[in-house]
Amino acid sequence: MTEVPLETLLEATMFSAGRSLTPEELSEALGYEGEEISEALTVLQTTLKRRRGGAIQAVEIGGRWAIEVKPAIANHLPTDTKSDLPGKLLKAAALIAYHQPMPQSRLVELLGQRAYDHIRELAQAGLVNRRRDGNTRRLTTTRRFSEVFGCPHTDRKKVKKWFRDQVAGSGMLEGMEEKLALREDGEEGVQMTLELSEDE
Numbered sequence: 001m002t003e004v005p006l007e008t009l010l011e012a013t014m015f016s017a018g019r020s021l022t023p024e025e026l027s028e029a030l031g032y033e034g035e036e037i038s039e040a041l042t043v044l045q046t047t048l049k050r051r052r053g054g055a056i057q058a059v060e061i062g063g064r065w066a067i068e069v070k071p072a073i074a075n076h077l078p079t080d081t082k083s084d085l086p087g088k089l090l091k092a093a094a095l096i097a098y099h100q101p102m103p104q105s106r107l108v109e110l111l112g113q114r115a116y117d118h119i120r121e122l123a124q125a126g127l128v129n130r131r132r133d134g135n136t137r138r139l140t141t142t143r144r145f146s147e148v149f150g151c152p153h154t155d156r157k158k159v160k161k162w163f164r165d166q167v168a169g170s171g172m173l174e175g176m177e178e179k180l181a182l183r184e185d186g187e188e189g190v191q192m193t194l195e196l197s198e199d200e
Helices: 006-017 023-030 034-050 087-099 104-111 114-124 143-149 156-170
Strands: 056-061 064-069 128-133 136-141
Touching: 006 023, 006 034, 006 056, 006 064, 023 034, 034 056, 056 143, 064 143, 087 104, 087 114, 087 136, 087 143, 087 156, 104 114, 104 136, 114 128, 136 156, 143 156
Parallel strands: none
Antiparallel strands: 056 064, 128 136
16 A cells, blocks of 8 residues: 655645644644645645645644635635625724724624624634733733634734734725724824624
């Protein structure tokens, strides 16, 4: 019987897991030394990047590895095959990522009482953390948030900067300066706007 290359085993293992895995978890599952796993992960990442017409990539986020669809391809997938968040949750997640750590009370001011449901659903999906802070909670993104949105960072500050860069680069803030202005703590005159329709 022909031995299956380690890179192939890693690709199959991460694909079937459907979640990110640490090199230690992969080492234990496959019975290879950690150094061999780390080297093979780098080789696999390069191989998938060079694969002509390939739809998937190996990504490392905060020390965990996963197989995911390339962002350029993901935009062309049928909507019923994507695990996208509903629009109502996407808005709440975007506000939290952009302003984290964001007081829950501030999100409620922006979205109304429905924000409590959105926060609960986002927390249950593992996308946000809720930490008690006085009479409110501080909302921040999680490692799972980074995985779902393709962010290469897990550190809260880096995620916030990355997300802000994505928003700025998308042009979605043009012409919306009067809507939902949010002043950052300690940043005089800095404002951010996101459009939220009344029906969602």
